[in-house]
Amino acid sequence: MALLSIKNLHATVGGKEILKGINLELGPGEIHAVMGPNGSGKSTLSYVLAGREGYDVTKGEIVFKDKNLLDLEADERANEGIFLAFQYPVEVPGVVGMTFLREAYNAKLRYSGHKEADAMEFLKFVRSRAKTLNMSDEMLKRAVNVGFSGGEKKRNEILQMAVLEPELAILDETDSGLDIDALKLVSEGVNKLRSENRSMLIITHYQRLLNYIQPDHVHVLAHGKIQRSGGKELALELEANGYAEFSGEAA
Amino acid sequence: MNIQQSSKLPFEELIAESFEGVTGDWHHELCKRGFQNYVDVGWPGAKNESWKYTNLNKLGSHSFSIAKDYSTAIPEDMIIPLDCPRLVLVNGVFNSELSDQKLLPEGIALTPLANLSDHQKTFFDDLRLGKEIKYALPLASLNTAMFSDALVLELAEGTELSSPIHIISIGSGSQITFAPRIVVNVGKGAKLDVIESHVGASSGMYFSNSVVQFNLQDGAKVGHYKLQNESNESFHISLTKVLIKERAIYDNFTISLGGILSRNEIQAHITGSGAECCVNGTYLGAGSQHIDNTTLIEHIAEGSCSREVFKGVLGDRARGVFQGKILVHPDAQKTDGYQMNRAMLLSDQAEINSKPELEIYADDVRCSHGATVGELEEEHIFFLRARGIGRERARRMLIGAYISDAIDEIKNTGIRSSIQGVAENWLKHNLYEKK
Numbered sequence: 001m002a003l004l005s006i007k008n009l010h011a012t013v014g015g016k017e018i019l020k021g022i023n024l025e026l027g028p029g030e031i032h033a034v035m036g037p038n039g040s041g042k043s044t045l046s047y048v049l050a051g052r053e054g055y056d057v058t059k060g061e062i063v064f065k066d067k068n069l070l071d072l073e074a075d076e077r078a079n080e081g082i083f084l085a086f087q088y089p090v091e092v093p094g095v096v097g098m099t100f101l102r103e104a105y106n107a108k109l110r111y112s113g114h115k116e117a118d119a120m121e122f123l124k125f126v127r128s129r130a131k132t133l134n135m136s137d138e139m140l141k142r143a144v145n146v147g148f149s150g151g152e153k154k155r156n157e158i159l160q161m162a163v164l165e166p167e168l169a170i171l172d173e174t175d176s177g178l179d180i181d182a183l184k185l186v187s188e189g190v191n192k193l194r195s196e197n198r199s200m201l202i203i204t205h206y207q208r209l210l211n212y213i214q215p216d217h218v219h220v221l222a223h224g225k226i227q228r229s230g231g232k233e234l235a236l237e238l239e240a241n242g243y244a245e246f247s248g249e250a251a
Numbered sequence: 252m253n254i255q256q257s258s259k260l261p262f263e264e265l266i267a268e269s270f271e272g273v274t275g276d277w278h279h280e281l282c283k284r285g286f287q288n289y290v291d292v293g294w295p296g297a298k299n300e301s302w303k304y305t306n307l308n309k310l311g312s313h314s315f316s317i318a319k320d321y322s323t324a325i326p327e328d329m330i331i332p333l334d335c336p337r338l339v340l341v342n343g344v345f346n347s348e349l350s351d352q353k354l355l356p357e358g359i360a361l362t363p364l365a366n367l368s369d370h371q372k373t374f375f376d377d378l379r380l381g382k383e384i385k386y387a388l389p390l391a392s393l394n395t396a397m398f399s400d401a402l403v404l405e406l407a408e409g410t411e412l413s414s415p416i417h418i419i420s421i422g423s424g425s426q427i428t429f430a431p432r433i434v435v436n437v438g439k440g441a442k443l444d445v446i447e448s449h450v451g452a453s454s455g456m457y458f459s460n461s462v463v464q465f466n467l468q469d470g471a472k473v474g475h476y477k478l479q480n481e482s483n484e485s486f487h488i489s490l491t492k493v494l495i496k497e498r499a500i501y502d503n504f505t506i507s508l509g510g511i512l513s514r515n516e517i518q519a520h521i522t523g524s525g526a527e528c529c530v531n532g533t534y535l536g537a538g539s540q541h542i543d544n545t546t547l548i549e550h551i552a553e554g555s556c557s558r559e560v561f562k563g564v565l566g567d568r569a570r571g572v573f574q575g576k577i578l579v580h581p582d583a584q585k586t587d588g589y590q591m592n593r594a595m596l597l598s599d600q601a602e603i604n605s606k607p608e609l610e611i612y613a614d615d616v617r618c619s620h621g622a623t624v625g626e627l628e629e630e631h632i633f634f635l636r637a638r639g640i641g642r643e644r645a646r647r648m649l650i651g652a653y654i655s656d657a658i659d660e661i662k663n664t665g666i667r668s669s670i671q672g673v674a675e676n677w678l679k680h681n682l683y684e685k686k
Contacts, residue, residue: 050637051636051637052633052637053629053633073636073642074633074636074637075636075637075638075639075640075641075642075645078636078637078638078639079639083637084637086634086637089634090628090630090631090634092631092634092635092649092652093652093653093656094649094651094652094653094654094655094656095648095649095652100635100638100648103635103638103640103644103648104635104638104639104640107638107639107640107641107644108639111639143652160638164638164639
């Protein structure tokens with residue numbers, strides 16, 4: 001049974017239709033890559049799944065863990081187990097990293113009817129997670145992402161994912177703005193978080209990220225629709241031929 | 252021309268009445284000079300540049316009487332919560348029963364107004380920079396004309412106090428006016444932290460018109476932290492006058508969150524080289540509160556630096572005013588000045604008037620200023636929500652973070668966390684749980 005099932009999804013942004021009938025199914029533990037040219041609707045798909053305001057679903061359905069996702073607010077979706085790793089993580093002045101993680105972690109505990117975490121226990125837990133990702137906890141004492149390099153911001157996203165342990169992680173253009181060393185570090189972090197209980201939807205323009213995080217399935221998104229699906233070899237084919245094949249109007 | 256010159260000025264009758272309460276010839280002469288200055292300048296209207304954004308019509312037309320009762324209890328839940336010696340003014344008059352003058356550490360002297368030495372009397376000389384109208388301080392002149400008591404503190408040369416001194420000004424009663432007057436003279440190389448809490452004993456409406464003076468002698472280090480938490484319908488106008496001599500360090504922070512109309516005016520004059528001056532603050536407004544912060548930092552000597560950061564959060568129909576001026580004299584080469592005012596508006600009807608000003612007559616200086624106005628950023632809220640944090644909680648986290656960013660400017664960590672608590676408490680009761 002699918003963890004996430006998207007059927008005939010249509011969505012508009014500012015009155016303009018961007019997604020024009022997406023069908024996609026993710027099983028538990030599966031890694032799917034969605035590739036496509038700029039403007040194809042990749043980021044819109046990630047925001048629609050995360051529940052961002054201003055991204056309006058006009059038709060179709062999204063079912064996550066047997067629940068109608070469209071009935072849930074953004075924070076409820078996160079607490080159900082959906083995690084969006086942002087393409088451009090925002091800087092949040094004044095909100096200390098550790099405080100932020102604790103708020104998010106406790107929100108999830110409260111949502112599922114549990115008691116909030118003990119502050120000391122939580123601190124130990126976060127430190128151990130940071131250590132497995134080779135991150136110093138110095139970053140956690142600073143305001144979220146303020147003054148961080150591009151690579152640090154992306155690693156911070158992966159740390160949040162490691163702490164919140166989502167069942168579905170959506171990585172939106174995680175490779176953008178990273179040099180090759182940073183890309184390796186971030187990919188290693190993601191690979192450590194692969195598990196049979198965690199599905200991932202990797203949204204990317206380039207194939208290079210998929211050299212490091214190998215997908216089970218690859219989909220090509222263009223003109224608001226999935227145009228082709230295949231195995232990881234499809235990514236290599238795209239790398240060789242580009243998106244020219246999909247540049248014409250959709251059928 | 253001031254149209255009010257033909258008729259009586261606001262408070263004119265009360266001034267005559269307050270003259271009866273003076274403590275001697277010197278005090279009487281001083282009040283008369285204050286009165287003359289007040290009459291010369293007149294009640295500030297919209298044409299007075301310094302008062303352009305703060306309309307005092309309602310204050311000027313209201314009928315007050317002079318406070319006669321000088322006893323009350325300290326409203327503990329309104330002051331900055333700190334365990335340190337307190338000096339208490341009730342309606343502008345020193346209350347020895349509520350004060351801890353016996354706990355004052357060695358090296359600090361509190362002198363009653365009636366016993367001032369000639370040297371101490373000079374602290375009360377004219378507060379204006381010059382005779383020109385632009386230097387006029389009408390409300391401070393009104394204070395000089397009406398103050399009935401003063402708190403005069405002197406810290407001896409080289410004395411370093413580890414515990415702060417807490418000055419509490421309490422307004423007690425309804426439809427009354429009073430004029431707190433505070434002088435703190437800090438000797439060479441001496442070190443001191445002073446906290447001011449301005450609060451109301453009850454919900455009564457009153458007008459507190461205070462003048463506070465700090466003199467920092469060479470090498471003195473002063474932390475000066477003020478809470479303006481007057482009762483809801485009250486008026487608070489204050490002038491803080493600071494003289495900073497060679498290598499002295501002055502660290503100031505004001506949190507304004509009470510009263511219906513308030514003005515926190517600070518004039519810092521850096522007359523010695525190598526001195527440092529920080530004038531920071533935060534302002535929180537809801538309902539129809541009007542909060543004015545007006546500052547002048549005057550660099551007179553060479554090689555001094557100043558830093559100024561104000562951040563405000565305004566909801567409902569609240570209105571903020573920020574006027575910040577850095578004035579650099581021709582001899583004040585190598586001046587380093589920074590000024591920033593940021594305001595967050597939480598409603599369509601909230602308003603901020605921001606007027607930064609640099610006036611520079613030296614050619615080798617570094618001065619910058621900036622001002623921003625904004626709302627809570629939807630991008631930030633979505634980021635927190637995408638991590639499972641509910642909308643309202645996300646909103647509170649972001650507002651709290653915005654304010655604590657300003658409060659972090661306070662150098663004394665104990666006082667910093669106390670003020671942080673006061674701010675959070677206000678946000679909780681006035682913005683979060685009101686609706």
